[in-house]
Amino acid sequence: MSLPTAIQPDDATHVCYRGKRLIYFGGCDYYRLAHHPKLLKAHAQAAARDGLGTGASRMTTGNHPAHDELEASLVKFFDCETATVIGDGYLANIALGQAANGRFDAVFIDEKAHMSLRDAAQFLGCPVMRYSHCNADDLARRLSRRREAKRVLLMTDGVFGATGRIAPVGDLAKRLPRLATLWIDDAHGAGVLGDRLRGTAEHCGFSGRRVIQSITFSKAFGSFGGAILGPRWMRGSLLNGNHVVTGSSSLPVGLARATQASFQLLRKRPTLAKQLRRNTVFVKDKLRAAGLPVDNSLFPVISLECPAKKAAMALRRRLLANGIYPSCIRYPADTEEDCFRFALSSEHSREQLMHLVETLSAK
Ligand SMILES: Cc1ncc(COP(=O)(O)O)c(C=O)c1O
Structure with a gap:
């Protein structure tokens, strides 16, 4: 097993990956305070x-x-x-x-x-x-x-x-x-x-x-x-x-x-936590309405199982084509399953969130 390609953060919601600037929904920095x-x-x-x-x-x-x-x-x-x-x-x-x-x-x-x-x-x-x-x-x-x-x-x-x-x-x-x-x-x-x-x-x-x-x-x-x-x-x-x-x-x-x-x-700044919750509810509601298997908890993570390799590759290509970092993980490492994990933050804009929703719900 080798390390994944290194990611260079660009700003609070973007990374540079393989020469492209992509919207980032990876990691667990839920308020993007690492750059505050x-x-x-x-x-x-x-x-x-x-x-x-x-x-x-x-x-x-x-x-x-x-x-x-x-x-x-x-x-x-x-x-x-x-x-x-x-x-x-x-x-x-x-x-x-x-x-x-x-x-x-x-x-x-x-x-x-x-x-x-x-x-x-x-x-x-x-x-x-x-x-x-x-x-x-x-x-x-x-x-x-x-x-x-x-x-x-x-x-x-x-x-x-x-x-x-x-x-x-x-x-x-x-x-x-x-x-x-x-x-x-x-x-x-x-x-x-x-x-x-x-x-x-x-x-x-x-x-x-x-x-x-x-x-x-x-x-x-x-x-x-x-x-x-x-x-x-x-x-x-x-x-x-x-x-x-x-x-x-x-x-x-x-x-x-x-x-x-x-x-x-x-x-x-309680507005930070309020914004994170608003963003979570916004994305989860929209994804559920589009028929995706997403829970309604207030936790800002969306996790989509990817049992078939072909489907995972197709989703990865779709995310990249839409300028989104394809955050596919196997975690913990001793499980067999890959999943796409999207962490929402208080700092993602409505446009970025809507773009994620549209990309994930596209047929
Ligand atoms: C549930 C859980 N516990 C513990 C840790 C370890 O924390 P740290 O990264 O500070 O070592 C992690 C980190 O990924 C985690 O997800």
Whole structure:
């Protein structure tokens, strides 16, 4: 397998691909904040003052005030007990898996959970059972076979990135024993779902102190890095010899400052989230009216399965001929299916969205 052709971003909604300027619906930068002047300025100023990297882990000499301030902002934004910044979202899951070693008797994980969550589960030191994708009944069946387990953990993506499917967190939680813990990898949901953009649990009306959220800054927040949001025991364990926290350099200060700017921006400019939702409803309604199999969720991803190679090639050619980047992905890499995945952003114009609709619904 080789890498796909490299893509050169041109502006917030275009890329240059094989010598052509194309409209871009790829990636997960749902507000296109990666190019926002406020984030770029915060990053450049911090890099000029503090350098590119911290050169050490936070447990030695790499703890910077920017990390503490970012964590304070995270606690406020997500209304969680503690927040711990980690190098990126994948590492955040691994760190949490290590930190939670020995805390649970049985773990139940969605069969399509992100690979970082599945890797993390291997550190937990107890049996791990897969349940059918987003299926609360199957979860209940599997739970009933493990009645002896007192300390239960459920692991799921909040939103499954490839399809945009939102996990039925409320339904899943109802099937769990009262003292179970829910670990949501909210890489995609955080910053997008919920009235206060707190993610999938807020969107599903679910709250509680037994929820742990792992997030990335590289999607809705337009930056890079990750964090774990949750109860005190978790932070205590992360700061007490955790291998990821102790053995890897801390987040570059420029990225911490840029991420902080991103949280401020999302809090102060609710129009961004409103525009993203308007764009999502606009495109999904139109595609459904044209007969395409598109869900009606508020998540800004359209995913079209492409079982036959010939049909996939034809759609790819049609997209290219219409000046749209053909975002065909196989993700996670261990699945057999390709799909066309279109991520809408708050920054796409009505004309661009309509052009996508017309291109996809053309016979
Ligand atoms: C569900 C999910 N979890 C974790 C990650 C990893 O995040 P990061 O890119 O910050 O390592 C991703 C990124 O693609 C993801 O989609």
